[in-house]
Amino acid sequence: MAYRRSPLMQERLADNRERIVLATRKLIARGGFREASIAAVAQLVGLSTGAIYRYFPSKAELFVEVLTNAVSHECGILNDIIAGDATATERLRAAVESFASRALEGPHLAYAFIAEPIDPEVDAARIVCRRQFGAVFEKVLRAGIKSGEFAPQAADVTAACIVGAFTEALIRPVTSTSTPAEARKLVRAIAEFCVRAAVGGGAPAATGAARSPRKKA
Amino acid sequence: MAYRRSPLMQERLADNRERIVLATRKLIARGGFREASIAAVAQLVGLSTGAIYRYFPSKAELFVEVLTNAVSHECGILNDIIAGDATATERLRAAVESFASRALEGPHLAYAFIAEPIDPEVDAARIVCRRQFGAVFEKVLRAGIKSGEFAPQAADVTAACIVGAFTEALIRPVTSTSTPAEARKLVRAIAEFCVRAAVGGGAPAATGAARSPRKKA
DNA sequence: TATATTTGTGAATCATACTTCACTTCTTCA
DNA sequence: TGAAGAAGTGAAGTATGATTCACAAATATA
Structure with missing residues (x-):
């Protein structure tokens, strides 16, 4: 074997996930669902759109x-x-x-x-x-x-x-x-x-x- | 000259316009704005999508x-x-x-x-x-x-x-x-x-x- | 009826997102 | 260090639906 999630990595991932949720909430609060496009969420979190789909299926x-x-x-x-x-x-x-x-x-x-x-x-x-x-x-x-x-x-x-x-x-x-x-x-x-x-x-x-x-x- | 809207035509147009509004209302009542696409409205009225735009700019x-x-x-x-x-x-x-x-x-x-x-x-x-x-x-x-x-x-x-x-x-x-x-x-x-x-x-x-x-x- | 003009058509175009994917970058561990 | 595998990228692929446009059909006059 050659890779297993270290606790640190684990934490970083969990953190990312939470930040995605937070960012989404923030955007919705700002301007409703309309404002909360995947692109906008990704940008706010500092990830690519594709990355979002690693955390949420849709x-x-x-x-x-x-x-x-x-x-x-x-x-x-x-x-x-x-x-x-x-x-x-x-x-x-x-x-x-x-x-x-x-x-x-x-x-x-x-x-x-x-x-x-x-x-x-x-x-x-x-x-x-x-x-x-x-x-x-x-x-x-x-x-x-x-x-x-x-x-x-x-x-x-x-x-x-x-x-x-x-x-x-x-x-x-x-x-x-x-x-x-x-x-x-x-x-x-x-x-x-x-x-x-x-x-x-x-x-x-x-x-x-x-x-x-x-x-x- | 060679064409001017006859009163009959005038009336038909007004009628169409009203039917478009009615149809839209009906569709919205049935399932919200989601259901009221231009295509659906056109179909319900019996016109083409393009025709709708003769009556409403958007x-x-x-x-x-x-x-x-x-x-x-x-x-x-x-x-x-x-x-x-x-x-x-x-x-x-x-x-x-x-x-x-x-x-x-x-x-x-x-x-x-x-x-x-x-x-x-x-x-x-x-x-x-x-x-x-x-x-x-x-x-x-x-x-x-x-x-x-x-x-x-x-x-x-x-x-x-x-x-x-x-x-x-x-x-x-x-x-x-x-x-x-x-x-x-x-x-x-x-x-x-x-x-x-x-x-x-x-x-x-x-x-x-x-x-x-x-x-x- | 011939013609100018308007109305109607519906496929093509445009716009906007969501979603995917081939590929790069980063992590882990022998 | 290097190989295996995971995370991240962002452009391409799709989907949906509004809007346009070249063209056909219909209508009103002479």
């Missing part, structure tokens, strides 16, 4: 990895928040604010993950991701409904609506960039929107019992 | 026309609803339900119009469209806030969130088709979500105000 699979990586990371953060012991309202608010403010930093990324279509294979992965996001929010919602904090409602639909709500609200500033202060205000407003929708008229008489329960039910 | 401009057409039609309907004299709550609910149920018929269409990116030129048109939708909802929101029916809130953000909420909620079924009955239920749930968010729990959208019980779980 562009689609690379995207899927970027997608699932980022989403599972994101879901981890959200789950931590939601596993806390504050009221459901507070947890929901915190989760939305957390997600939204991070999404604001790379709006195209959040957007791409949630909505942008490119390829059946990636789309399939995205559906799973959306479900994951939805599931996280659904968890707090059910807790809040059970405790009476939130109005009775279809938790799955509400979860989807919440994901959609901040997606849309965040897409807008993609085009007309705003100041950090404005961004903060936006995030707050979005979180309030989601909390209001979840709480509905079903909040147990507390601060604002001024209003009689909404019809619905 | 695919992008064709898409922009389809987009603005559909959106202005949609906004017309919504504006009628919103101009009614029911309560702001009822008008908002009706508007959301109307939009959502129509969108459900061609989910890819609504989706494509609101989110799917393809081309800078089309994207630009879409931004305008989104603003239009937002503006319509903003109108009822402001009315409701003014009348005290709705909690004080950033009407523009809420409007965006509402658009986003049903976009997302509608995208889900794109993948897993459901029965008409389920669709009706979904539409109702989405509308309720939006109404709850607009109405609020009665407490003005104060940020961290501890709302109540700490049931935990």
Whole structure:
């Protein structure tokens, strides 16, 4: 024999792989899938296009990895928040604010993950991701409904609506960039929107019992 | 001279043009922009690909026309609803339900119009469209806030969130088709979500105000 | 009907990426 | 050091789909 991967080499390869994923994510964050061509990724990493294919069998699979990586990371953060012991309202608010403010930093990324279509294979992965996001929010919602904090409602639909709500609200500033202060205000407003929708008229008489329960039910 | 468009010819051309737009819309509704290639459009209309270019200088401009057409039609309907004299709550609910149920018929269409990116030129048109939708909802929101029916809130953000909420909620079924009955239920749930968010729990959208019980779980 | 002009055709052309591959360069180890 | 094998290169190969263009068909006047 005459060649076997040394640990050093092993590490370098793993490093390359990671840098490819990172570069891809960066490009997607910058300008959506459109910007993340293999050529662009290769250039950013400092490799040739051909080399990319030594690490990933296809562009689609690379995207899927970027997608699932980022989403599972994101879901981890959200789950931590939601596993806390504050009221459901507070947890929901915190989760939305957390997600939204991070999404604001790379709006195209959040957007791409949630909505942008490119390829059946990636789309399939995205559906799973959306479900994951939805599931996280659904968890707090059910807790809040059970405790009476939130109005009775279809938790799955509400979860989807919440994901959609901040997606849309965040897409807008993609085009007309705003100041950090404005961004903060936006995030707050979005979180309030989601909390209001979840709480509905079903909040147990507390601060604002001024209003009689909404019809619905 | 030896040729001038006869009125009949004029009409036929106008008809062709309209059929091109219709066919494009149909294809987009069926499977997003992906399905609406020039070749597919041409085939559906019964013309050659080349002929399409006699009516539209480029695919992008064709898409922009389809987009603005559909959106202005949609906004017309919504504006009628919103101009009614029911309560702001009822008008908002009706508007959301109307939009959502129509969108459900061609989910890819609504989706494509609101989110799917393809081309800078089309994207630009879409931004305008989104603003239009937002503006319509903003109108009822402001009315409701003014009348005290709705909690004080950033009407523009809420409007965006509402658009986003049903976009997302509608995208889900794109993948897993459901029965008409389920669709009706979904539409109702989405509308309720939006109404709850607009109405609020009665407490003005104060940020961290501890709302109540700490049931935990 | 003859002719100028316009509309319609569809194969060829162009553009843009993804993917492959013959080849070079680098690593490892006897 | 040198041979075996892996990693890296980037131009060529493909695929897809928009756009063009030389030509045919149709239409309107004299």
